[in-house]
Every structure is written in structure tokens, then in C-alpha cells.
Amino acid sequence: MWTFLGSDVMFFGAFIATYLVYRGKSLVGPYPNEILNIPVTSVSTFVLLMSSFAMVLALHYVKEGKKSLGSFWIWSVVVLGAIFLGFQVVEFTEFALHGLTPRTNLFGTTFFILTGLHGGHVTIGVIWLIFMGVAHKKNALRPDNAEDLEIAGLYWHFVDIVWIVIFTVIYLISASDGAPVTVPHLGH
Amino acid sequence: MSDFWKELLTHKGNGWWNLPKTSQSEPNPKYEGPIGGPWLTNWWKFLTHSGVDHAGPAFYTVVAIFLAVITLLEVWIYTIKEFGVWLNPILIVLSLFKFIGVVAFFMHLRFDHRYFTLIFTFCMILGVSVFISALLMKSFAQTIQ
Numbered sequence: 054m055w056t057f058l059g060s061d062v063m064f065f066g067a068f069i070a071t072y073l074v075y076r077g078k079s080l081v082g083p084y085p086n087e088i089l090n091i092p093v094t095s096v097s098t099f100v101l102l103m104s105s106f107a108m109v110l111a112l113h114y115v116k117e118g119k120k121s122l123g124s125f126w127i128w129s130v131v132v133l134g135a136i137f138l139g140f141q142v143v144e145f146t147e148f149a150l151h152g153l154t155p156r157t158n159l160f161g162t163t164f165f166i167l168t169g170l171h172g173g174h175v176t177i178g179v180i181w182l183i184f185m186g187v188a189h190k191k192n193a194l195r196p197d198n199a200e201d202l203e204i205a206g207l208y209w210h211f212v213d214i215v216w217i218v219i220f221t222v223i224y225l226i227s228a229s230d231g232a233p234v235t236v237p238h239l240g241h
Numbered sequence: 242m243s244d245f246w247k248e249l250l251t252h253k254g255n256g257w258w259n260l261p262k263t264s265q266s267e268p269n270p271k272y273e274g275p276i277g278g279p280w281l282t283n284w285w286k287f288l289t290h291s292g293v294d295h296a297g298p299a300f301y302t303v304v305a306i307f308l309a310v311i312t313l314l315e316v317w318i319y320t321i322k323e324f325g326v327w328l329n330p331i332l333i334v335l336s337l338f339k340f341i342g343v344v345a346f347f348m349h350l351r352f353d354h355r356y357f358t359l360i361f362t363f364c365m366i367l368g369v370s371v372f373i374s375a376l377l378m379k380s381f382a383q384t385i386q
Contacts, residue, residue, distance in 0.1 A: 055357050055360045055361055056360060056364075058361065058364070059360055059361055059363065059364025059365075059367075059368075060364065062361075062364045062365055062367075062368035063364065063367055063368040063371055065368070066368035066369065066371045066372045067371050067372075067375070069372060070371060070372040070373075070374075070375035070376060071375065073375070073376060073379075074375055074376065074378075074379040091316065091319060092316075095312065095316045098312055099309060099312055102305070102308050102309060102312060102339075103305065103309075105305075105308075105343060105347050106301060106302075106304075106305035106308075106347070108347070109301045109346075109347050109349075110298055110301065113297065113298060113301075206348075207348055210343055210344075210347045210348045211348070213343055213347075214339075214340050214343050214344060214348075217336055217339045217340050217343065218336065218340065220315075220336075221315070221332050221333065221335075221336035225315060225316075225319050225332050226328075226329050226332060226333075228319070
């Protein structure tokens with residue numbers, strides 16, 4: 054799993070770099086300062102961070118053999134992950150209604166690809182954890198094979214750290230980006 | 242109910258924060274000092290030396306509060322325009338703290354074998370290299386133009 058996560062670091066590194074390369078290059082709006090909603094995304098970031106916290110508690114209690122607490126925290130991760138995805142769906146819909154789609158401008162293209170790929174990772178994580186929750190209910194996930202949940206947890210935490218970077222780079226640092234400054238033509 | 246709190250906070254008499262046993266708790270610890278020895282020289286060992294178990298709920302709660310507070314701090318700093326050119330470096334440093342908090346403790350790299358840290362660090366270096374290369378290429382292209 055660590056090797057896979059290492060490869061995923063390079064994967065996301067390339068897409069975040071691409072976002073930065075094309076940052077401020079959009080010739081038509083909507084621009085980030087017109088459309089990004091920092092308060093709402095801060096809440097979704099908090100939700101994802103808390104899902105990571107729920108994940109470590111789930112692993113702890115499954116390892117300790119405490120079935121009800123283990124189940125509670127596994128399903129908490131699923132619910133928090135689903136809430137995060139809900140935020141993303143609402144955000145994408147809002148953007149589309151305001152005229153920003155992947156085809157609108159370079160900001161739209163890089164933004165939707167990067168956050169969409171991250172959302173895809175979260176979706177896979179949620180599905181994986183639903184299987185874990187069901188396995189735990191059926192006693193197929195026990196303290197002696199809790200490593201299965203630990204591996205799912207590593208993936209989940211990785212999704213969280215990727216979002217930490219995306220939130221800082223796209224939402225906080227780029228949020229004030231507006232239309233490119235046009236250089237006056239000085240020809241004769 | 243008292244068993245719940247005992248379990249949450251004391252880990253069967255193994256200390257208030259239920260931390261795993263590491264070399265720090267041995268009679269003659271390998272890395273002496275408040276945070277693992279003369280940490281400027283031993284910082285790598287401090288970060289990577291392996292324990293034998295993971296931490297417990299109370300410790301993870303502290304880490305979660307720490308991460309939540311940093312997120313709030315980031316959003317608050319973002320609203321203050323007086324930081325000017327310092328805004329981005331401050332946000333990046335705070336983000337780095339969160340990143341390390343999750344990787345070291347939630348992903349329990351701090352408590353695992355250092356081999357995993359080496360794998361992840363190596364891939365991080367490669368990832369950051371890809372990142373920097375792309376930005377350098379952009380800068381180079383702009384210079385040519």
C-alpha cells in the first residue's frame with residue numbers, strides 16, 4: 054500500500070503542478086475570485102479531516118475487538134466521506150450554473166480534473182469502507198485480520214493529505230486570482 | 242462508565258496518553274532528551290525510529306484538535322489582507338504541519354518501521370521533483386517568450 058501511495062503522490066503531484074502552470078492563464082471568466090466559496094470548502098475540509106480521525110478510532114477499536122465501537126467508527130467514516138462528496142457535488146453544480154465547466158477556460162479544465170480525480174479517490178475509499186463495514190458486521194473483519202482495515206485506512210488518510218494540499222493551493226492561495234492583467238500595447 | 246474513561250485515557254496503567262512504548266521509555270534510552278535526544282542531530286531517528294504499537298484514542302483526539310485548529314487558523318489568516326506577500330508562505334507552512342500530522346500519526350508512520358517512512362519519503366521527493374520540474378519548465382518557457 055505504501056508503494057501504491059508513493060506512486061499516487063507523483064500522480065497528484067503532476068496534476069497539482071499542471072494547475073499551477075496554467076494558473077492565471079484563463080482568458081475568459083469565471084475566474085477563481087468570482088466563484089470559489091472558501092467558507093463552504095473549509096467546512097468540507099473539516100469534515101474530511103474528522104473522517105481521518107474517525108478512521109484511526111475505527112482501526113483502534115477493531116484491533117481491540119470492540120465490535121460495536123468498531124462498527125460505529127467505520128460507518129462514521131463512510132458517512133463523513135459521503136458528506137464530503139455531497140459538498141463536492143453541490144460545488145460542481147454551483148460552478149456549472151455559474152458557467153464554469155471543464156471546457157470554459159484553463160481554470161475550469163485544471164480545477165475539475167484535479168478535484169474530480171480526488172473525488173474519484175474519495176468515492177473508491179467510501180465504497181471500500183462500506184465493504185469493510187459489512188465485513189465487520191459479518192465477523193469477517195476481526196482483530197486478527199485488522200490489517201485489512203489498516204490498509205483501507207492508509208488509503209483514506211492519503212486522500213485526506215492530498216486534500217490538505219489541494220485546499221491550500223487551489224482554494225486559499227489561488228482564491229484571489231482574477232482576470233489576467235492586460236499589458237498595454239506600446240506599438241506605433 | 243469508569244472503565245470507558247480508564248480505557249480511553251490510561252491504557253491499562255500505561256500512562257495518560259496511551260502512547261506506544263518506544264526506546265524513550267527504556268531505562269537507558271537511545272536518544273535522550275525531551276523530544277528524543279539532541280534532536281538537531283537525531284531528528285531523522287526521532288521521526289523514523291519504530292515503536293511497537295500504535296497510539297490510543299486520547300492521543301489521536303489531541304492530533305485531531307491540532308489539525309482542526311490549524312484549518313481554522315488557515316481560513317482566518319486567509320481573510321487578513323495585511324499579510325501581503327507573507328500570506329502564501331504562511332499558508333504553505335501551516336498546510337505542511339497538517340500534512341505531517343496526518344502522515345506521522347494518523348497514518349502511524351511515526352510508530353511503524355522506518356522502512357515505510359523511507360518508501361514514502363522517497364516517493365514524496367520524486368513527486369515534489371515532478372512538481373518543481375513542471376514549474377521550472379513554465380518559468381523557462383516564459384523567459385524564452
